[in-house]
Amino acid sequence: MAELGIREELKSGTPSRKFTTSLDDCAFVSPSNDDQQLLAVPFCGSIRDGMRPGKKITIMGIVDSEPDSFDISLTCGCGDVALGLSVTFGDRQFLRNAYVSGSWGEEESAISFFPFISDQPFRIEIHCEHQRFRILVDGQPLFDFYHRVRPLEAIDTIQISGSLIITKLN
Template structure:
């Protein structure tokens, strides 16, 4: 995926995942949190243009609630939200590195090298997930 200078928070970053996700792949998202953030959303989807697309993982980070909510959408239906996290890793005006590791049964997500959560796959065909979308109150510096 190419770097994207995203100076405007309203314009989403969309990166293509060539030939889709597969076990043992890793996606790294590096950026800096805005000075007065509300939230940001990261999604792994099957088609960035179709609103009815499957979403393998959507992570919604809320600074007001200090929450990191995960969910997935399969066949047009959102599943049960997962919210448990051991700590809230994001701070205004601080850089972060979020890594999404594709394991055999789940996504494992780490922030700055610390385990944040696991999310069991709900979309069974990982290779259908071909787009990474990020929107919200962060400035991306690198996505690989």
């Protein structure tokens, strides 16, 4: 499991993007071993030792009762976005993209089903493999996202914002 720590500073200048994340007032919280503790949203935390093949991040939460969207980003500090996930409820999309060297790549949107329901819990797993991230929701594989940022160890920050409550983060 990914070990998350406190992110001591968030540099200004988050890339302008289609995703709706706003982390200007990011709450800096360190996950507790207490499974019931709710983590403040927006959340910004460090991924200890960065990503590497075999590492997994698990995000458990509850969708708000009247959700608009939520975003999850794995970033290199506050620069490149190695994996930007954006869930939008109005059009039932789960978008993903990467921001590398000052520009966004081609956005991916194809999914076989939309896994999120208002007021319901969910579990997102982000598995880092040699060539890609594999994303599972509630134990079901949903899509793969091939790495656009190297080295993987540079991916050291997770940011979460939007219409959700985080209940556990590993």
